[in-house]
Amino acid sequence: VTTRFKLALLSTALLTVSTGTVHAQSAETAPDTMAARVLACASCHGDKGQGTNDDYFPRLAGKPSGYLYNQLVAFRDGRRKYPPMNYLLEFLPDPYLKAMADYFASEQPPFPPPVTPTVSNDILARGEMLATKGDASHEIPACANCHGPSFTGMEPAIPGLLGLRTNYISAQLGAWRYGTRTASVPDCMQIVCRASDRGRRQGACRLAFVAPDGRKPRARGARLIADAAVVRQRTELRGEQ
Amino acid sequence: MTTPHIPKCIYTLAAGSLALFMTCAPQASAQSQSATADKASIVARGEYLAQAGDCVACHTAPEGKLFAGGRAMPTPFGTLYTSNVTPDGDTGIGKWSADQFYSMIHTGRSPDGGLLYPAMPFGSYTKITRADSDAIFAFMQSVAPVKQPNRPHDLKFPYNNRSLIIGWRTLFFTEGEYRPDTTKSDEWNRGAYLVQGLGHCAMCHSAINALGGSSESAAFEGGLIPMQNWYAPSLTSNKEGGLGDWSIEDISELLRTGISKRGAVYGPMADVTYNSLQYMTETDTRAMAVYLKSLAEHSVPDAPRGTTSAQEGSLLLRLGQGIYADKCASCHGDKGLGKPPHYPPLAGNPSIEMSSAVNPIRMVLNGGYPPGTAGNPMPHGMPPFAQSLSDDEVAAVVTYIRVSWGNHGVAVSASEANALRAAPLQ
Numbered sequence: 285v286t287t288r289f290k291l292a293l294l295s296t297a298l299l300t301v302s303t304g305t306v307h308a309q310s311a312e313t314a315p316d317t318m319a320a321r322v323l324a325c326a327s328c329h330g331d332k333g334q335g336t337n338d339d340y341f342p343r344l345a346g347k348p349s350g351y352l353y354n355q356l357v358a359f360r361d362g363r364r365k366y367p368p369m370n371y372l373l374e375f376l377p378d379p380y381l382k383a384m385a386d387y388f389a390s391e392q393p394p395f396p397p398p399v400t401p402t403v404s405n406d407i408l409a410r411g412e413m414l415a416t417k418g419d420a421s422h423e424i425p426a427c428a429n430c431h432g433p434s435f436t437g438m439e440p441a442i443p444g445l446l447g448l449r450t451n452y453i454s455a456q457l458g459a460w461r462y463g464t465r466t467a468s469v470p471d472c473m474q475i476v477c478r479a480s481d482r483g484r485r486q487g488a489c490r491l492a493f494v495a496p497d498g499r500k501p502r503a504r505g506a507r508l509i510a511d512a513a514v515v516r517q518r519t520e521l522r523g524e525q
Numbered sequence: 526m527t528t529p530h531i532p533k534c535i536y537t538l539a540a541g542s543l544a545l546f547m548t549c550a551p552q553a554s555a556q557s558q559s560a561t562a563d564k565a566s567i568v569a570r571g572e573y574l575a576q577a578g579d580c581v582a583c584h585t586a587p588e589g590k591l592f593a594g595g596r597a598m599p600t601p602f603g604t605l606y607t608s609n610v611t612p613d614g615d616t617g618i619g620k621w622s623a624d625q626f627y628s629m630i631h632t633g634r635s636p637d638g639g640l641l642y643p644a645m646p647f648g649s650y651t652k653i654t655r656a657d658s659d660a661i662f663a664f665m666q667s668v669a670p671v672k673q674p675n676r677p678h679d680l681k682f683p684y685n686n687r688s689l690i691i692g693w694r695t696l697f698f699t700e701g702e703y704r705p706d707t708t709k710s711d712e713w714n715r716g717a718y719l720v721q722g723l724g725h726c727a728m729c730h731s732a733i734n735a736l737g738g739s740s741e742s743a744a745f746e747g748g749l750i751p752m753q754n755w756y757a758p759s760l761t762s763n764k765e766g767g768l769g770d771w772s773i774e775d776i777s778e779l780l781r782t783g784i785s786k787r788g789a790v791y792g793p794m795a796d797v798t799y800n801s802l803q804y805m806t807e808t809d810t811r812a813m814a815v816y817l818k819s820l821a822e823h824s825v826p827d828a829p830r831g832t833t834s835a836q837e838g839s840l841l842l843r844l845g846q847g848i849y850a851d852k853c854a855s856c857h858g859d860k861g862l863g864k865p866p867h868y869p870p871l872a873g874n875p876s877i878e879m880s881s882a883v884n885p886i887r888m889v890l891n892g893g894y895p896p897g898t899a900g901n902p903m904p905h906g907m908p909p910f911a912q913s914l915s916d917d918e919v920a921a922v923v924t925y926i927r928v929s930w931g932n933h934g935v936a937v938s939a940s941e942a943n944a945l946r947a948a949p950l951q
Contacts, residue, residue, distance in 0.1 A: 309786060310862035310870065314905050320867075323856070324892050324906025327913060338912065362587045368891060368909055371950035375799035375896035380903045 318387040324372060325384075334393035339451035344388040350440030352385035354467070364465060395447045425476060564663065571664025574657050577809070578650070578723040579801035580665075583607045593617075593671035598644050599752045599949075603680030605644050613670035626662040627655055632700055640690040642678070643697070649725035652703035652718065709819075716816030719809060724801075729757035729793060749883065754948035755792045756881040761820050768814075769821030776814035781805060782900030784866040788874055789904075791893040792884075799896035838924065838936035841917075845925025848918055852910065853926075861930040867905040872930035882937040885923050886945050889914070916943040 314320055319331065325344075330336050333344030344352060358364035360373035360381065373381070401408050413419070415435070418426035428435065430442050437444035445453065459465035461477035575581070584607050586595040594609040612619040618626070625636040633647035634640060641647055653661075683689065703722055705714040720726050732748030747759030760768065768776050771787055779785035783798040790798050802810060850859075857863045861872035871877050877885050892909035895901065910919065919942035927934025 310858055310860075310864055312858070312862075312864040314856070314864045314867035321903055321905050324894060324908045327892075327908035327910065367950040368911070371891055372894055372906065372909070375795045376894055376904070377897040377902065380897045383903060 318383065322384055322387060325388075329388075330393070332391040332393040333388040334391075335396065335447060335449075339449045340455065342449075342452050343447040345391040345393050345447075346436070347389060347443045348437050348439045348441055349382075349385045349389035351437065351443045352388055353382050354441055356381040356385060358467070363468070399450070430472065567660050567663045568667045569664075571660035571662065571667075573804070574661050574723060575664050576801055576804040577719060578653075578661065578725070579797060580610070580661075582796060582800040583644075584610050590669075590671045590673065592665070592668055593673045595673060595676055600644060601751050602684035603678065605642055605678045605680070606676040608675045609671065609673050610665055611668055611671045611673075612666045613672050616672050616674045617670060618665065619670060621662075623659050623662045626665075627658040630658055630661075631702075633694065633698065640687055640694070642687075642690065643693060646725035646728050648698050649722055649727060651698075651700050652722035654702055657723075710815070712812045712815050713819065715809065716812035716814065719805075719813050720816055724813070726760070730760050747879075747881075749881065750793060752949065753793055754883060754945065755887065756879070756883040757793070758876055758879055758884075760817055768818050771818065773811060773814045773818060776817055777807065777810040778866075778900070780813060781807065781810040782898050783895040783904065784869075784901050786865040787870065788876060789866070789869045789895040791888065791895060791907075795893070795896040798898060803896070803898035803900065837938070838928075841921040841924040841936055842928065843921075844918065845921035845923070848914070848922040849925050852914075853922065861926060861932075866901075871926045872932060874932075877926055878932045878934040880935075882923060882927065882934070882941060883945065885926065886919060886937065886942050887948065889919050889923055890942070890945060891950060911946060916940070916946075 323331075325333070328336060328338065328341040329344050333346075335341060335343035335345075355364060356373060356376075357378070359366065359369040360376060362370055403411075414424060415427040418424050418429065427445065430438060431445050432438050432442075435445040456465060456473075457477055460473040463474065466474055581592065583596055583598065584592050584594050586593070586597075586607075589595055590611070592609070592611045594607040596607045598605040598607060609617040611617040614620050621629075621636060629635055629641070630647055630650040630653055632651070633643070633645070678685070703718045706717070709717075727744050729750050730747060731744050747757055747761075749756050771785075775785040775787045779788065779790060780798065780802045782803070783790045783795060805813075856868040857871050858868075861870060863870035888907060890909060890911040892907040894906040895904040897904055914922070916939040920937050920939045923942070924936040926932065928936065
């Protein structure tokens with residue numbers, strides 16, 4: 285700090301002498317790293333994308349880069365709506381968004397400790413079944429079909445669900461269902477959520493049952509999700525039919 | 526006696542335009558080239574000028590086709606939807622002539638005689654030369670035609686009555702091409718032409734009154750941008766965004782790359798740099814800098830006035846100092862010197878000190894990235910603090926940076942911070 289201060293004083297003196305202006309300038313420059321560049325993300329998503337205590341700010345770390353890139357583009361162009369994100373990304377070009385996606389995809393901070401479920405064992409069992417096996421009678425595909433057997437996502441563009449919180453998952457399922465969150469083709473999640481909502485859309489639903497060829501699950505930090513949010517959401521959907 | 530042949534550029538010069546360096550040279554050299562090459566060079570020049578005019582920012586919708594319009598423009602009077610300016614014959618401007626295009630930007634009237642709403646900056650574009658208008662028109666006719674009908678405007682009564690524009694024009698519109706000031710350099714005049722005309726800077730940097738107009742006498746004196754709630758600083762006062770004590774190089778860098786040793790652009794100005802100014806040549810942004818710097822020289826700033834009491838101010842200051850040390854100092858430094866150009870200095874930064882605290886409050890609440898440009902493709906971003914700081918804390922830290930290190934700003938209140946939480950972000 286002392287050195288920095290001296291440098292600052294020195295630069296002040298130099299400027300005063302050379303130009304006669306009174307403003308000081310720092311001799312320090314910002315670190316030329318991605319970590320420094322994405323500090324704007326850190327206050328909500330954590331410095332390594334591990335997430336923060338806020339339920340609604342998702343973990344980014346370790347999700348496939350293609351997924352993260354698609355989200356960044358969707359936020360920038362206004363397809364995915366969350367004003368603070370839309371605002372931050374509005375004037376950033378594609379290659380930079382790709383670099384940001386690569387950065388968070390490559391980070392592997394530890395997962396948060398498992399959440400103790402606050403729902404009954406019946407609901408938990410139903411959730412586990414939906415997440416791992418689905419419910420064909422309601423045309424609900426298993427989450428694991430696309431998000432991977434250990435819910436760590438699939439390359440190149442299906443996100444991991446591990447480490448996301450109940451409220452966040454619930455909010456996203458609701459947003460897909462009501463069309464406030466959409467993706468460019470194929471918009472699998474909207475098809476899944478709407479199909480399951482009404483108990484039909486057979487043809488469309490098949491899309492989500494079968495993972496596209498050549499996409500390998502990422503084997504990382506296998507831990508069963510058993511997320512109460514999935515259960516609650518599905519329970520609500522069925523209750524409205 | 527026969528009439529001697531007079532090159533077209535002489536007429537243009539007589540009309541008081543920037544013919545010398547904008548029209549003659551390309552036309553003279555074009556005579557020896559094929560018509561195709563001539564047309565290509567005019568289209569290329571038109572593309573450059575259309576970028577200087579930032580046509581794309583309004584005439585392209587998010588995820589929409591280039592120049593097909595349909596972008597919503599919220600105004601205090603209702604929502605306008607921009608028009609399709611692709612060369613489609615039915616829904617765009619494919620059937621227009623160069624005369625009609627010039628008449629539109631010069632007089633604010635469309636070919637059918639209808640009056641344009643002044644969201645289209647014809648008050649500035651009227652200064653564009655005929656030669657530049659023709660080049661822009663040639664470029665617009667060269668883009669891919671898109672069949673997309675214009676969406677009707679959604680204006681509240683009585684603003685949906687277009688004849689009201691006649692009154693507006695009487696008060697606020699002066700028709701006429703840019704006239705060079707012969708007492709100034711060519712560079713200064715080029716800068717003035719770009720700033721006053723194509724750049725349409727006065728649209729934001731002059732106060733907009735209740736009628737949606739800005740008076741020429743108040744040009745570039747700064748103002749709150751309606752609907753966006755960003756403050757476009759005065760370009761004529763050194764105590765606002767005034768650039769009188771900036772170097773020409775720093776101003777030019779700021780315009781073209783979005784960052785500089787003295788500050789960075791965010792919000793609506795990031796839009797301008799991203800969509801328009803980053804494509805300008807260094808010669809042109811330098812000319813703009815020369816003109817902008819001249820606007821602010823010899824200005825005598827007003828003393829800022831605050832709304833908080835001295836006691837409240839000193840409480841805010843103590844609280845703010847702690848927050849600054851905790852959240853801000855790691856990038857902006859103990860003395861507010863920043864780490865330029867990526868972490869802007871806060872000490873001696875006119876946009877921190879100016880009377881309106883809107884911009885610093887917004888930056889603390891929402892953070893921001895300068896635009897990603899050719900000169901700064903991967904900008905460093907400022908984190909948002911809306912989710913982690915209370916209104917009191919935001920007011921405190923903004924107060925601290927406005928009065929520390931020799932800054933001459935005044936304290937801000939928690940209610941001012943609170944009011945901006947609801948401000949639209951786009």
